[in-house]
Structures are given as structure tokens and as C-alpha cells.
Amino acid sequence: MKILVMHGPNLNLLGSREKKIYGRTTLAAINSELAAIAKKNKIAVEFFQSNIEGELVGKIQDSRGKIDYIILNAGAYTHYSIALRDAISGVKAKVIEVHLSNIHAREKFRQESVIAPVCLGQIAGFGKDSYRLALEYILGR
Numbered sequence: 001m002k003i004l005v006m007h008g009p010n011l012n013l014l015g016s017r018e019k020k021i022y023g024r025t026t027l028a029a030i031n032s033e034l035a036a037i038a039k040k041n042k043i044a045v046e047f048f049q050s051n052i053e054g055e056l057v058g059k060i061q062d063s064r065g066k067i068d069y070i071i072l073n074a075g076a077y078t079h080y081s082i083a084l085r086d087a088i089s090g091v092k093a094k095v096i097e098v099h100l101s102n103i104h105a106r107e108k109f110r111q112e113s114v115i116a117p118v119c120l121g122q123i124a125g126f127g128k129d130s131y132r133l134a135l136e137y138i139l140g141r
Contacts, residue, residue: 003138004067004093005034005131007049008056008075014100022100025128033128034071034135041139053077053084060087070095071134078103078113088118096134099124 007027010017015026031047038045046067048059056077063070070093077084078097088095095118102125103110116122121137123130 001068001138002044002046002066003038003069003071003135004059004063005031005045005047005071006056006059007047007073008077009051009053010075011073012049012051023127030128030131034131037132037135037139043139053081057083057087060084060091060093063093064091067091067093069093069138071098071131071138072096072115072119073098073100073131074115078115079110080114082114085115085118088115094120096120096137097122097124098130098134100127100130101125 011027014022014030015024027049035045050056050059056074060070072095074081074084074097078099097113097115097119099122103113104124113122123133126133
């Protein structure tokens with residue numbers, strides 16, 4: 001089994017950006033924790049972060065036939081990227097949408113996810129544990 005963990009725009013600033021909303025944990029620490037869990041379970045995991053929508057779309061497209069699951073935090077693209085939605089629809093990998101904050105309890109413009117309908121599910125509001133919960137779901141399959 002192969003898993004791709006994708007982080008969208010501004011997630012490279014975790015640990016120093018809006019700590020009350022996103023916490024103090026860095027992106028590197030999140031990736032490290034997920035890598036350790038994957039290694040323990042003998043699962044291949046790859047990480048990718050980009051602030052550029054087209055790079056995220058390209059990475060999803062490149063995963064065709066190579067990746068079984070994608071754990072995706074699309075950041076702000078969650079709320080308006082039809083291009084990401086279409087890329088997800090075009091691959092066989094099952095995509096789990098994750099968010100550090102509870103997007104449904106935030107500003108109105110953050111409450112809708114245009115990618116949710118083409119994802120296997122959504123985990124939001126558990127901080128860095130949102131990623132771990134997605135990975136644990138996959139491991140239980």
C-alpha cells in the first residue's frame with residue numbers, strides 16, 4: 001500500500017502562523033509522526049507541500065496507478081478549487097480530506113468544501129491529530 005500526504009498553501013508556515021487556530025506543531029513534525037506510524041506498519045508514505053494550485057493538481061495526476069490513498073489538506077483551495085476537485089475525480093486513489101481546524105465552525109467562506117463530494121471522507125478540527133486519524137483509518141482498512 002502507498003499513501004501520499006499532501007499539504008496545500010501556507011501549511012509550510014505551521015508552528016509560526018496563527019497558533020491559536022493551527023497550533024504550534026510544525027509541518028515537519030506532522031510528517032515525521034506520520035512517517036513513524038507508516039514505518040511501524042510497513043506502509044510506504046510520501047509527502048508533498050505546495051502553495052501552487054497547479055503543482056497540487058499535477059501531483060494528484062501523477063499519483064495515478066501509483067498511490068492507493070491520498071491524505072489531503074488543501075488549505076484555502078478546499079473552498080474554491082474546481083481544478084483540485086476534478087483532479088481527485090480523475091484518479092482511483094481514495095482521498096481523505098483533512099483540516100487542522102474545524103472549518104464548519106469558522107468564517108462562512110471556509111465552511112464549504114468543494115472537494116468533499118469527491119473525497120472518501122473528511123476529518124476536521126482535531127489539529128495535527130486530523131492527519132493521524134486519517135492514517136489510522138487507512139491502516140484499519
